[in-house]
Amino acid sequence: MAARTSSDEDKGLRKGKWAPYGLLSPGIIWLLLFFLVPIVILVRASLSSKASRFVDPEFTWDFSNFSTAFSAYGTEFVRSFVYAGIATALAIMIGYPLAYWIVTQGGRWRNLLIGLVVVPFFTSYLIRTIAWSAILQDSGPANSFAQWLPFTGPDFKLMNEGFTVVGGLTYNFISFMILPIYVSLEKIDFRLTEAAADLYSTPWQAFRKVVLPLSMPGVFAGSLLVFIPAAGDYLNARYLGNPNTTMIGTVVQNKFLVQFDYPVAAALSLVLMAIITALVLLYSKFLGTEGLAV
């Protein structure tokens, strides 16, 4: 990738008149119809009056749905962002050392080692989550082992706790963290650390002042890519949690597909989207969109 830095001019990049728009149109029209238009409809729905059994929601600039969303489901919002935040932090703490180890120690096995990181994600996400619930079940060996540890007790349970949900979120989305970090570490010329050592830095200083800053784009991209799906998820909470670990995704899913309370559900999902889009725009303002498209 480093070789690809030469400027556009010498690559024969075309100045298009109509051709690029022709090439773009099928894909972009699809996205306009089935991404942008639906979002606009969702905005409309969020500003509609609450429907009853016999009356369809009516568009009334009804902002009360948003205050209802906050007042009734503030806890779930906070919990979702806290869980997703912790999962993101854990993913950095686990993913960064692994990516660093692969880049620095992997040698000629690097491609294989990073390939292995992706392999688990070719089994269904739902089945992996169910697999965790089976591994951690109360009668299983993992739980017995956890109870035997000194700081726990016989009442200690691995399953259906807040930390189980956070663990599931971390597990399910960690490849989104490892791969961008790997890509950014892999671009670093590690002779820079030798240069730092020649200038009397300790290995730790060399890491902190040279490698870490250069790999931050990967960390930022990975954080977004983990945080976004984690914040909106409801399967981990469903399979690994308990009623007190409900996330905002659970509420939205339930309101749309079980209770048919569209206006509030729409408001809830838009708030989630607004917060996340703000994070994404902030990110792309400083770091561009390339890193997100790994």
Add this chain to the structure above:
Amino acid sequence: MTMSAGAAPPIAAEIETLPDGRGSTKSERVGSGWGRRIMTGLAVLIYLWLFAPLLWIILFTFNDSKSRFNISWDGFTLKNWADPFKDSALTDAFLRSLQVAVISVTAALIMGSLVAIALARYRFTGSKVTEIFLVLPLTTPEIVLGASLYQLFLGRDITLGFSTVVIAHVMFCVSFVALTVKARVRGFDWTLEDAAMDLGAPPWRTFRKVTFPLILPGIVAAALLSFALSLDDYIITDFTKGEFVTFPIRVNNAFRVAFPAQVNVLATMVLVVSVVLLVLTSVRSEKGVTK
């Protein structure tokens, strides 16, 4: 995963693009002694953690389960592998998932690659906006994508089912394909096309002999990954499915009453096939590099 695409990894695309051998000269064995050993130990633990559910899934394909829930070990058997399609509702759902994935991925590959070529090859007004617009579906939580499509279809009185699921899957795959292919053709030297045409090749032949082979690795990677995304998708499908049942939906719906070992067998089959394809394509692209 749209990445949102929740689950699946956008990212394996990168595996093939790693410049072979380049790293080994500049990063030979940084660090030394104990630090290195601790790092390696840690890495082994992380790999174990990553593979734990997989090992569980594979192990329990051999479980002679006595209950309807294949989650506690009752002894070794091969009978689940002898009859992988025993659960007909599950098998039907699995075939429907494959069908959805094939159709959605084909459509997304065509549309997404065209978008990628447009972005990588031309300079035009609106290209920046287009790039941001392409990223948005992937950075929007799946639940919002699902919910908004649900509202769209509901408002137009469109019956939810196979076609709405395909529409949704095409939507999140298009962005994904466009960005993956674009990342691969970013450094492409488009003057090669001029060279071919100077040598008398007509445009279609130029495309077939020069452009297409060069973007093909990107398309293959995008195809594999978006296929995995589509096959695996739960959340968006949940909102657009109506009465239509895909494999993940079936597993979820059945989980209240049963979790047959065939779930594990089918999941293991998908895993094996994807790993084989992943290895094959990366070996091929490595060969391509050395040639």
